[in-house]
Amino acid sequence: MTEHIEKIRALISSFDQETLEALSKITVVEQFRKGEVLLHQGEICRKSRHIIHGVARKFFFSDKKEITTEFFFKDDLAVSFKSYIHQKPGKEIIECLTDVTVETVDYIAFETVKKQFPQLMEYDILITELYTIWLEDRLFDFYALSAKERYESILKKSPEYFHHLKLTHIASYLGISLETLSRIRAKI
Template identity: 80%
Template sequence: MTEHIEKIQFLISRFDRETLEALEKITAKEQFKKGEILLQQGKVCRKSYLIIEGVARKFTYSDKKEITTEFFFKNDIAISFTSYINQKPSREIIECLIDTTVESVDFNAFETIKKQFPLLMEYDILLTELYILWLEDRLFDFHSLNATERYEQLMKKSPEYFHHLKLTHIASYLGISLETLSRIRAKR
């Protein structure tokens, strides 16, 4: 993920003062408490949330069971991608797992200013590309790594926040049973 952050930082370093000021005007710093919801299922994802500090997760329900599809750590952008791009109701929920600080940007405000500032169009494309790369990596890992390897990769992603993740959420994210997760953890 470091190389992705470097790409974003390099692009932002090319922003002129006017572009930076326009982006800053539509960016709000927000604080959320543990358990607060950033996005409700059935609501349109109208903001993107850059995680500054904290942890959030994205999940949905299947057969009355929670299925965790994504964790968001520092420097991740928490959105329901399909809902955000299409401005349609979300199938997912985004919940803060601990007190979380974000920088939020309103979808409509961003759409308006990116027409005025071409580098913001590049920024938008880069973020979309990075999300696609993450998704492809996730799919590849899910099909090519065993459960222990997937668990270890998740631990490495953000070790300082890993202890905030509930075991049921981790098992769901990894696509394994809680019993299998317990066996993996016992071997470590």
């Protein structure tokens, strides 16, 4: 993910001053407490939230069981992508697993300002491309890597926050049982 963050930073550093100011005006720093919900199931995702500090997760319910689909660490964009793009109610919930600090941008404000500043259109396209790459990598990993390799990968992503993840959430994210996760952890 580091290379993706560098691409975003490089693009932002090429913005002219007016574009930077326009983006700054619509960006709000917010803080949320552990357990707070950033997005409820059935709600429209009207904000994108860039994680500055902390951990959040995205999940949904299936047969009264929680299915974790994503963890958000530092520099990740906490968003229900389909809901955000289409501005329709989503199926997912985003909750804070720790206290979280985010930079929040409202969908309507961003759509308005990007029409005035073409560099923000490039930014929007880059974010979409990077999310698509992440999703493709996640699917590849799910089918090509063993459960142990997938576990080690999530462990490496943000080791300083890993202890905040519940084992049931990790098992769900990896698509394995809690018992299988326990066996993997015992071998590492």
